Structures are given as C-alpha cells and as structure tokens.
Amino acid sequence: MNEKKRPMIFCDFDGTITVNDNIVAIMKRFAPPEWEAIKDDVLAQRLSIQKGVGQFFRLLPSSLKEEMTEFILDDAKIRDGFGTFVEYTKKHDIDLIVVSGGMDFFVNPLLKSYQLPIYCNQAKFNEEKIRVEWPHACDCHCTNECGCCKPSILRKIGEGRFTIVIGDSITDLQAAKQADFVIARDFLLEKCQDLELPHASFQTFHEVIQILKDKEVTA
Template structure:
C-alpha cells in the first residue's frame, strides 16, 4: 500500500464493550422504565444526546459507588480487542477511542484490561453526594447525535494525507462515520449507513476488523472514500 498514515477511530459502548455500558448503568441504578423511555427518545431523534444524558443522570439520586464500580468491573469487552490493539501497534496504526459515554467507566474498564495507554475522548462524570454530575467539555450544539461530537476529534486528529477508519455500532456514530474513508459498522450504524447509502463493511467482532484490515494493507494502494474526502476537505478548510 502507499505511504498514507493510518488512523483508526473507535466507538466504545457496544463496540469495544459487549454491551452499552452507559445505558446499562442507568437501567440498573435508575428507574429502568424511565431510562428506557429516555433512551428511546434519543434514538427516535426527539431529544439530543446531551438532553438524554442530563435526563438519565437526574434519575440517579443516591448511588453506592462500590456497587457501581463492581458493576462496571463485571462488563466484558470484545474477545478479540486485545489482539486488535497488538496488531495496530505492530503496524504503527494510531488508535483513538471516541465515546459519547463517560470517562468514569471508560477509564476503569481500560485500566482493568491493561489498556490505559489508549487515547480516548469522552464526556466527564463526577459523583457528588450520591448524585451523577455530567460535564461535556467537547459539546457543540450543532451536533445533536453526540454530546461529545466525534466528528470534531476525527478532524483534529487527522489530515488530508491520512487514511481513516471508523468502527462503530450506534446512534452517536452517525455523524462521525461520514468523515472516514472506511467504515466498519454493525447494529444501528449499519442501518444508518444502509439508509444513507454510505459504503460500509459489516462486522461482528474485532477479529473481523483485523482480518479485513490485513487484507486491505496487502494492497498497493488504499482508495479513499470520495464523499468523505469532500466533507473532510470542507472541515479542514473551516478550521
């Protein structure tokens, strides 16, 4: 393949982890019926991602941190993610985790998995007197599908010369995926790509991703996705 720098941007909840950790926390420790209704409103575009998190956090009034941490520690990650990280390191491919979830559980899960060296961007969460206090350091009201607009991190951490991959599964990935050359999609993101006629590669786990990237790297040249090039160019020029 050519000399382009490879960059991979990865969703966290439901992509690296076996389930959506943020949603699972609120279903377990909040009012599960209310939590489900709020999450459905987000997926049906009735509320923004930030509104969704604010409403979900308001359901938590007296959290036991030890119980919360035990629950987070029970979360499993994709069986092939460690091997994928090793593969990327060996091939000098940069990885960035882009999450619309919270640093509180991402940091804990990555540390438990001995993956704390991975760079991530997320919303922040503090626990004060048993209550969840969310903060959104990267918030931009123009992007409703994510309180932490992933598209911005892709633009900030790549250039026109790079070849970019996106790996995701859900609602918060919709805007971001459009800016990348090659999309690995499942679940909600897959449906979105089909609806919007965005080319993608379906995957079920990170073994699928690794094998496909190996295949792509064996080629002399990686072809950039034309539509992604156009919108990235506009974004870089606007910076």
C-alpha cells in the same frame, strides 16, 4: 486505501469494544422507570444525545458511584479479539483512538491495561445527583449536541489522515459520514448500507484485523 495518508482509527466503546451498552446496563440496574421515556426520545431523535445522557445520570444519586463502578467492571464483557486488535495496531504503527459517549468512571478502568488515548464524557459526583460534563462537545461545525462529539474529534485530530470509524450505533453515525471508511455492526451497519457509505461489517475484532489486512491499512 490512499497510501499517502497515514491511517487513524476512531473506535467506539459501548456496544463495540464491549459487547453490551454500559450506560443502558447502568440505567436498567439503578435508574427509576423514567429513564425509558428518555431513551425512547433519544432513539427517535426528539432529544439530543447530550441532553438525554445528562438526564439519565441526573436520575441517579452520587452515592451510587462505587456500587455502579463495581457493577460495570463485573458486568462488562470485552468483545472477542479486542486485545489482539490493539496489539496489531501497535505492531503496524496504526493510531487507534477510543471515542466514547460513555463515562470516565467506567471507560478508563475497563481500558486501563490497553494504554490507549481515550475521549469520553466525565461524570461528577460532588452533588446530590450525578452531573455530566462534556470536555469534547461539538465544534462550530456541529449542532447536534452529541455530548462526546465524534465528528468534531475526527475533524480536530484526523485531518490529513485516512480515517476509519469502528462503531455500532447512532452516536457513531455523523463521524461515519465523514470518515474514509467504516467498520460497522448493528444500527450503524444498516445506516452505512442505506447511505451507501464505504464500509465492511464485523462481529469480532478478529474480523476487523482481517478487514485491515484486506484493505492493506498500514502506517
């Protein structure tokens, strides 16, 4: 890596820090069948992520807040090695930022013990149906309606840094395109290969630590 630049890691949450996608898990458990068509439209890029996720949660009554939170806290599984990875970044003074298209009501409690900066969406329960707010929406350089716009966050706080994106899905792709290096799995890995982005693959965070060591990523 370029030793003149301090590293900053932008790490996805759903399907990356956690083994499964928590929004999908919520929809499968609580949503009416209409959510499937919305999901298909998002994956086919006929519907933006922001509009799709917003429509997902408008299917759900706000009265489900406590039940959904308990469900996710019980259902979510943190990927092997994540705690060790967090300790490694802190020991080596590497800035680790969580950027998530998920909702604050489950992202924050699941990550509370790790004490990390978190950028995510906000779910509001003061109406009959759940409403999503987007505190990290797209900047003037992005028109993709990302919801939590990862490339915009990267531009805002990653300028002048050696930026690394860790992720797995379509929500990570635009940030991966502008990062210096990508650590990827699943859909994102395929896209990195197709687009010939500088990358490495991973399944556990123990492997991520080894990748950082191999690339001599240090502050």
